[in-house]
Amino acid sequence: QQQVKQSPQSLIVQKGGISIINCAYENTAFDYFPWYQQFPGKGPALLIAIRPDVSEKKEGRFTISFNKSAKQFSLHIMDSQPGDSATYFCAAPIYNQGGKLIFGQGTELSVKP
């Protein structure tokens, strides 16, 4: 099954807190796991990505944790800021299908001041 399941659907976090969004996948042919960030009225933009041979990747306040055996990966936003309020999508490309990205259902994050 070519699905990526994302949770929670929405998340409210206080400024300075940690935001955690989880994704689970089923297809072991996925070989790259990006996270996209989408602000209202804008297109999604790549935020951070990880390959399955790495268990963690950190870029600034954003960290991806990857658990290959559990087929799960998660996005952690440390010291969350109101400017981080957006919809976040996990995704995975299907190997050898022309860059076809399967997206999770999205998580609407709201960071309260």
Next chain:
Amino acid sequence: DTAVSQTPKYLVTQMGNDKSIKCEQNLGHDTMYWYKQDSKKFLKIMFSYNNKELIINETVPNRFSPKSPDKAHLNLHINSLELGDSAVYFCASSQGFGVPTSRRNEQFFGPGTRLTVL
């Protein structure tokens, strides 16, 4: 110097009409895509072109016809519009095959076209 641009940004039309959305990228990418984002923000791929050749055609009604006149442009024509076609349509592009996975799969999205069918 917008990377991926789409026109129009908003499109309001009556059921049964035919409309087109245009997309252009100036990133020199070989691959372009059309995505549909529904009211629940779910993103689903519709089509993908690589160097003007159709490589992905999801189960999209044949009222939707993409056209790629060159690798920098991918347009979407929709015939006989229906209420259910109301959505935001995103164009995206990425580098083609023959590059590392990470670069091939980094997709750059346009600002979207909000289509409302009345």
